[in-house]
Amino acid sequence: MTSPSPPPPPSPRPSLPLSPFLAPVEAVGVDVGATKIAAVRVTADGAVLARARCATPRRTADELVGAVAGLVARVRGERVTAVGVGLPGMVDAGTGALAFAPGLEFARAPLGALLADAVGLPVVTDNDANAAAWAEYRVGAGRGHDHLVLVTLGTGLGCGVVVAGRLLHGSHGFAAEASHLIVEPQGPLCECGNRGCWGVAASGAAVARLGRRAAAADPESPLARLIDRGSPDAGAAVTEAARAGDRQALEILGRVGTLTGIGLAALANLFDPAVVIVGGGAVTAGEPLIAPARASFARRLYAPDDRPPVPVLTARFANDAGAVGAALLAVDRSR
Numbered sequence: 001m002t003s004p005s006p007p008p009p010p011s012p013r014p015s016l017p018l019s020p021f022l023a024p025v026e027a028v029g030v031d032v033g034a035t036k037i038a039a040v041r042v043t044a045d046g047a048v049l050a051r052a053r054c055a056t057p058r059r060t061a062d063e064l065v066g067a068v069a070g071l072v073a074r075v076r077g078e079r080v081t082a083v084g085v086g087l088p089g090m091v092d093a094g095t096g097a098l099a100f101a102p103g104l105e106f107a108r109a110p111l112g113a114l115l116a117d118a119v120g121l122p123v124v125t126d127n128d129a130n131a132a133a134w135a136e137y138r139v140g141a142g143r144g145h146d147h148l149v150l151v152t153l154g155t156g157l158g159c160g161v162v163v164a165g166r167l168l169h170g171s172h173g174f175a176a177e178a179s180h181l182i183v184e185p186q187g188p189l190c191e192c193g194n195r196g197c198w199g200v201a202a203s204g205a206a207v208a209r210l211g212r213r214a215a216a217a218d219p220e221s222p223l224a225r226l227i228d229r230g231s232p233d234a235g236a237a238v239t240e241a242a243r244a245g246d247r248q249a250l251e252i253l254g255r256v257g258t259l260t261g262i263g264l265a266a267l268a269n270l271f272d273p274a275v276v277i278v279g280g281g282a283v284t285a286g287e288p289l290i291a292p293a294r295a296s297f298a299r300r301l302y303a304p305d306d307r308p309p310v311p312v313l314t315a316r317f318a319n320d321a322g323a324v325g326a327a328l329l330a331v332d333r334s335r
């Protein structure tokens with residue numbers, strides 16, 4: 001009779017190859033806008049270490065790739081392991097290619113592959129608003145919430161949705177195109193052919209358009225005088241006038257806020273987020289826009305008394321969200 005053999009001695013833990021990602025990593029994030037490109041170098045925690053920017057070449061993919069590669073070269077350092085690029089349109093989640101961007105003169109370009117060749121590092125591409133949502137999720141106003149919706153109100157409108165700690169991409173990468181969610185059926189015509197899409201009815205462009213219209217209708221009003229003084233941005237003039245208590249300006253921001261609340265409630269009813277975050281340049285309008293948005297949202301959220309509250313927060317990041325988020329996407333996907 002043999003005694004049971006003793007258990008084998010524990011084998012030494014195999015030594016893992018030293019991963020470069022165990023060292024403090026940095027990444028470059030690039031936000032390609034319709035008029036300018038911004039690049040940042042950030043830590044894995046999203047702290048910005050360097051910045052550069054240039055105008056957006058809109059004519060060809062090669063020119064755009066050259067501009068992005070030039071910015072990456074200006075900000076990258078030795079610890080940079082990956083590059084993330086947010087693009088202003090529909091990005092194929094599988095290939096990283098740009099399918100379509102309304103502000104660029106080309107489409108269907110394999111930008112992910114072209115950029116990786118140009119910069120010599122792994123490159124992650126995604127929609128710019130998805131990147132901004134990732135920044136807010138990882139290190140911004142949505143930190144700690146695995147389900148969130150971000151809407152950026154800029155010249156246009158962008159949206160990113162995080163579900164269970166992952167960006168919602170849909171079948172192709174084209175999910176969360178909230179810009180064409182109709183919030184005002186008799187509203188202004190959108191380039192997509194429909195009327196009252198959120199992106200034209202209630203974005204920064206809408207604030208500017210309504211400001212110019214109000215100024216034309218009442219040229220002697222304080223708002224008209226502010227816009228006439230040569231302000232290149234009628235939206236900024238509306239915000240400035242609202243801060244001074246101008247009735248017309250407050251009405252414009254209230255209207256845009258109310259329509260924004262309609263869109264936010266639709267998204268919250270669809271995705272059941274823990275928080276809804278509003279970002280982008282229009283947030284500088286502050287409470288005159290956000291308060292009506294919150295009120296409109298609360299009126300339209302389904303069964304508000306029978307669910308936990310869904311706070312409407314303002315974003316941590318103003319102009320950096322897309323670039324910081326793109327960098328963090330690159331860090332997270334390279335791990």
Ligand SMILES: [Zn+2]
Nearest residue numbers: 180190192197
């Ligand atoms: Zn549309």
